[in-house]
Amino acid sequence: MLEIKGIEKKYYFKPVLTGVEMTIQPQRIYGLLGRNGVGKSTLLKVITNRARPTAGTITLDGVSVFENEQAQNRLYLMSDARLFNQDSKLKVLLKWVDQLYGGFDYALAEKLARQFKLDLKKAKLRRLSTGYQTIANVIIALCVPCDYIFLDEPVLGLDANHREMFYQALLATYAQRPRTFVIATHLIEEVAGLLNDVFVMENGQVALAESVEALQQRGRVVSGPAALVQDYLQGIKPLREVRLGGMLTAYTLDTPLERPLPAGVSLDGMNLQQLFIEFTREAGEGDEV
Amino acid sequence: MLEIKGIEKKYYFKPVLTGVEMTIQPQRIYGLLGRNGVGKSTLLKVITNRARPTAGTITLDGVSVFENEQAQNRLYLMSDARLFNQDSKLKVLLKWVDQLYGGFDYALAEKLARQFKLDLKKAKLRRLSTGYQTIANVIIALCVPCDYIFLDEPVLGLDANHREMFYQALLATYAQRPRTFVIATHLIEEVAGLLNDVFVMENGQVALAESVEALQQRGRVVSGPAALVQDYLQGIKPLREVRLGGMLTAYTLDTPLERPLPAGVSLDGMNLQQLFIEFTREAGEGDEV
Numbered sequence: 001m002l003e004i005k006g007i008e009k010k011y012y013f014k015p016v017l018t019g020v021e022m023t024i025q026p027q028r029i030y031g032l033l034g035r036n037g038v039g040k041s042t043l044l045k046v047i048t049n050r051a052r053p054t055a056g057t058i059t060l061d062g063v064s065v066f067e068n069e070q071a072q073n074r075l076y077l078m079s080d081a082r083l084f085n086q087d088s089k090l091k092v093l094l095k096w097v098d099q100l101y102g103g104f105d106y107a108l109a110e111k112l113a114r115q116f117k118l119d120l121k122k123a124k125l126r127r128l129s130t131g132y133q134t135i136a137n138v139i140i141a142l143c144v145p146c147d148y149i150f151l152d153e154p155v156l157g158l159d160a161n162h163r164e165m166f167y168q169a170l171l172a173t174y175a176q177r178p179r180t181f182v183i184a185t186h187l188i189e190e191v192a193g194l195l196n197d198v199f200v201m202e203n204g205q206v207a208l209a210e211s212v213e214a215l216q217q218r219g220r221v222v223s224g225p226a227a228l229v230q231d232y233l234q235g236i237k238p239l240r241e242v243r244l245g246g247m248l249t250a251y252t253l254d255t256p257l258e259r260p261l262p263a264g265v266s267l268d269g270m271n272l273q274q275l276f277i278e279f280t281r282e283a284g285e286g287d288e289v
Numbered sequence: 290m291l292e293i294k295g296i297e298k299k300y301y302f303k304p305v306l307t308g309v310e311m312t313i314q315p316q317r318i319y320g321l322l323g324r325n326g327v328g329k330s331t332l333l334k335v336i337t338n339r340a341r342p343t344a345g346t347i348t349l350d351g352v353s354v355f356e357n358e359q360a361q362n363r364l365y366l367m368s369d370a371r372l373f374n375q376d377s378k379l380k381v382l383l384k385w386v387d388q389l390y391g392g393f394d395y396a397l398a399e400k401l402a403r404q405f406k407l408d409l410k411k412a413k414l415r416r417l418s419t420g421y422q423t424i425a426n427v428i429i430a431l432c433v434p435c436d437y438i439f440l441d442e443p444v445l446g447l448d449a450n451h452r453e454m455f456y457q458a459l460l461a462t463y464a465q466r467p468r469t470f471v472i473a474t475h476l477i478e479e480v481a482g483l484l485n486d487v488f489v490m491e492n493g494q495v496a497l498a499e500s501v502e503a504l505q506q507r508g509r510v511v512s513g514p515a516a517l518v519q520d521y522l523q524g525i526k527p528l529r530e531v532r533l534g535g536m537l538t539a540y541t542l543d544t545p546l547e548r549p550l551p552a553g554v555s556l557d558g559m560n561l562q563q564l565f566i567e568f569t570r571e572a573g574e575g576d577e578v
Contacts, residue, residue, distance in 0.1 A: 036420045036448045115574060131325045157445075159325045159475045161566050165574060186448045187476070277450050285404060285454060 001025055007056035009042055016042045018204035027178040029194055034201035035280050040184045044150045048077035078141035079152035086126040103145035112139045130157045138166055142173050148180045188273040219275040220255035224265035232265055239278040251278040296345035298331055305331045307493035316467040318483055323490035324569050329473040333439045337366035367430035368441035375415040392434035401428045419446045427455055431462050437469045478562040508564040509544040513554035521554055528567040540567040
């Protein structure tokens with residue numbers, strides 16, 4: 001179990017992370033969601049020792065991960081940063097990752113490379129298109145033996161086919177060797193089916209940590225005559241209210257499903273992406289043009 | 290009406306476009322779909338006079354668009370290429386676009402900028418994040434008076450909220466001033482609801498041009514005992530067949546809906562993104578890991 005407590009991070013006196021609290025369990029698949037610029041990448045870098053926090057602690061199975069090579073070896077970050085030497089051949093890169101982490105799954109890497117039509121023997125990183133650089137990064141991330149894999153925008157620039165192949169490959173390798181994935185992505189609805197839980201970041205903190213199932217259960221669009229909707233939602237502050245004439249549409253994460261629904265009021269579900277959008281919507285955004 | 294005939298384009302003797310045929314009607318919203326590297330961006334550049342075709346003709350209402358400023362003024366391309374001077378302030382940039390195309394809708398630009406929280410008066414392009422550079426490009430594209438707007442990956446790097454706001458803004462401005470949009474994107478399912486028609490490119494050509502409605506009507510997943518499925522699909526070559534034991538799942542764009550469905554065979558729909566993935570899947574891709 002990875003426990004993250006009170007993590008703060010400033011860049012040039014500007015606070016980016018302002019007290020992140022997270023518990024990441026073994027063998028689960030998490031979504032790390034948040035608006036652009038909220039600090040997802042910074043958090044992933046801090047967890048995986050690529051950036052130093054200004055304050056806070058991170059422990060893996062009770063032991064601090066800071067300056068702890070053994071713990072860091074169990075964590076792997078895939079990001080779009082071009083960390084690798086662009087002149088390397090992929091084959092050489094895999095050996096290098098194997099040296100660092102041990103137990104690299106070459107057989108799986110070759111299988112995935114065949115599927116994605118990536119020639120491991122020939123390809124030099126510099127020669128690959130942006131999409132294929134991402135694919136190379138993704139294949140490596142699926143083949144390292146680490147227990148906690150952090151994926152920062154793993155499908156950016158991939159076409160729909162390659163995105164689907166990646167999701168399928170992730171699930172297949174997870175079934176064969178369960179481990180934790182934390183996936184930071186803006187393509188929320190596409191990954192929703194993969195995720196057990198989500199963390200939603202706001203203002204440099206984790207504002208919501210919950211299972212996808214529970215969220216989808218609680219999140220509802222309530223609409224009908226304003227007075228009836230307000231009555232039904234009494235005591236609850238919806239995420240958003242949209243009025244049109246005498247009708248009210250309310251988006252809420254706290255649907256009182258135990259209350260009887262008044263006649264004339266409808267209750268519709270929201271998918272995970274819609275939930276996220278309503279939860280993180282800022283005042284004034286999305287008003288009618 | 291924009292008519293594109295026999296467009297070919299080579300880069301350094303490498304054929305990219307190999308005979309594109311398209312008819313683009315006024316006041317419709319098209320999706321331009323295709324795998325990474327298939328030539329979508331090249332085609333959009335050729336149509337909008339940013340690249341010269343090796344062969345072929347393009348006419349707007351019967352008149353060639355080549356070396357025809359009046360015709361070119363009715364076409365606008367938004368791409369992620371950083372065409373604009375990065376030191377410009379946005380305010381200056383809008384004036385420049387207004388000079389070029391005339392009739393720039395400043396009032397709409399200000400409304401959209403407020404919604405997206407983009408300060409038109411202060412912002413210098415260079416200072417904007419990648420996401421906000423895209424937003425600035427998108428706002429300009431929605432405010433030019435052109436009849437044919439081409440959007441090349443308009444939501445790349447935007448978070449889910451900004452993507453939704455963009456789709457809503459596009460529809461709202463379309464309702465107020467119907468014109469043609471051609472949207473090249475990899476986020477197919479998200480834009481599906483916006484589109485009237487799609488063009489799917491393969492091997493440097495348009496391999497499929499059809500209304501979204503017709504496609505979704507014809508595209509089905511047929512599954513059941515192999516003999517029954519094959520019998521039902523007699524004479525039809527499915528896009529893909531997946532066998533598991535004695536069962537067969539076939540993905541097809543040519544479902545014979547007029548034939549009676551044998552008992553034990555099920556017929557499920559595909560969404561636009563699934564249809565696209567099956568249509569453009571290459572041999573060997575997506576086989577099980």
